[in-house]
Amino acid sequence: MKRFLTLTTIISLFALCVSAQRFNPAINKDSLLQTIFKKLGTEDRIKEFKSHYNSADEKTKEFLLFMGSLPSSSRKELIANIDSNYTKIQNQIDTYKKLVPKGYLVYIEFQPDNNVISTQPSVDMRIQYYNADNFNSLETDQQWNMGYDSAELKRMCSRLNWTDETLKDD
Structure with a gap:
């Protein structure tokens, strides 16, 4: 129930933020849905997503497709990225600090x-x-x-x- 309330809140906020945007009609929603299922991994997570998706109105379905299509990285991938780009990241931080007025x-x-x-x-x-x-x-x-x-x-x-x-x- 707690997850559903959180999901509902997120959906409401998203709907307010992207009211001017529209779902791209050229996107095949079924293919995108199958890709999201692969990303979810476990049957329990897929079942929960399907339950929310199948009971949703069209705007909420589009939101779920959008959220599910966002790129993601594992903790291990994020750490590896920071490690391999540490100097570049630090240079960007230093540059940003110089650009922002006191x-x-x-x-x-x-x-x-x-x-x-x-x-x-x-x-x-x-x-x-x-x-x-x-x-x-x-x-x-x-x-x-x-x-x-x-x-x-x-x-x-x-x-x-x-x-x-x-x-x-x-």
Whole structure:
């Protein structure tokens, strides 16, 4: 029951976030479903997924297909990736620290295009900063799914004294 409530909550949040997106009609849902079953592995997990899937409305089925199609890695794969790319990761962290102005906290995520729900590449950004009049007041400016050439992304980058090139540089 607890898992079902969690799943229902996630589905509701996802529906709010991607209401503008649509499931790609060129995707074969049955093939995608079979691929998800292979990823799930055990019969119990497949049975639970089928139960949720078969009792869902069309929008929820599409959500389940989308979530099930997301890439995943094992703990072992994640550790191996960090180990083999440690220097590159550390360089990116150091570069990021230099780019963020003092007194600011910046969350940024680059979203690739998604063929399952037909979305274009985008940027999610949250900037937190201290109000100049009241240093105890942390204010937030955030936008999600901004196109790379959007006015909103340019506005947020300008707040940090970033240019288009700042986002494109490795």
